[in-house]
Amino acid sequence: MAILDRILAAILQLNVEWRDIIDIIIIAYLFYRVILIIRGTRAEQLVKGLIILLLAMVISDQTGLDALNWTLRQTMTIGLIAIPIVFQPELRRALEQLGRGKIFKSTYWSWSTQDFENMLDELTKAIPVLVKKRIGALIIMERSTGLKEWVDTGIPVNGVVTAELLVNIFFPRSPLHDGAVIIRGDQIVAAGCYLPMTEDPGLSKELGTRHRAGIGITEHSDAVAIIISEETGIISVAHDGVLTRYLDEKKLRRILTDLCKPERSESFSLWSWRNSK
DSSP, rough: OHHHHHHHHHHTTOOOOHHHHHHHHHHHEEEEEEEEHTTTSSSHHHHHHHHHHHHHHHHHHHHTHHHHHHHHHHHHHHHHHHHHHHHHHHHHHHHHHTSSGGGGHHHHHOOOOHHHHHHHHHHHHHHHHHTTTTTEEEEEEESSOOOOOHHSSEEEEEEEEEEEHHHHHHHHTTTTTTSSEEEEETTTEEEEOOOOOOOOTTTTTTTOHHHHHHHHHHHSSSSSEEOOOOOOOOOOEETEEEEEEOOOOHHHHHHHHHHHHHOSSOOOTTTTTHHHH
């Protein structure tokens, strides 16, 4: 108790106001969110390197190693210019996560729970056929982040999702089978789309281009990617850069429901005027 009394007395002597406490909490939360964003990415190692350089600069300054200190200062100056370039994917992801708040939802389209269930029924009808016939497929489900730049790389379809349409798109020798299908709401907006591939060096070597593209698009957006392996027929789902493999139809349906099912009550959107046009 004596220690607690001393700590409390020390805090009171600092004359800390309620604004200071709120300020500290906000900064701590921001640091926490930054750590979550960079954890498990290349940026994590780069941050560790910057911390080591900063410590070396402080130590060289305190010990009088002027030449080393000057070199490190110049390196840090160059690093400040290079950081926005090196951290571009992480900065983009952070800004996208900020823009995915409820006030920004439903930017381009809205759909009902019934539309979602109908789409999911057709999707889960098509996938067993693709698996049985060993037909590789890459299906991307757009969520809050628009995928227009990747939609434009493919062929417009703008058709309601049906099992027959999906199977025909991915059927071998079909003009659209090579590439990804992008679904927005209950519509297939485009097929044969080219997606960015992940650069994760820790990814298993047995995963091919289709899996790397599926993971890559989820690193650039909040989309959900469904991947069916042509060689093994294994069903996988990628979300937020993480791949979940060896799924059956029941598990796949549960994951898609958890991630993509529209909310019952639409929140206010700054962009709601788009939906009325």
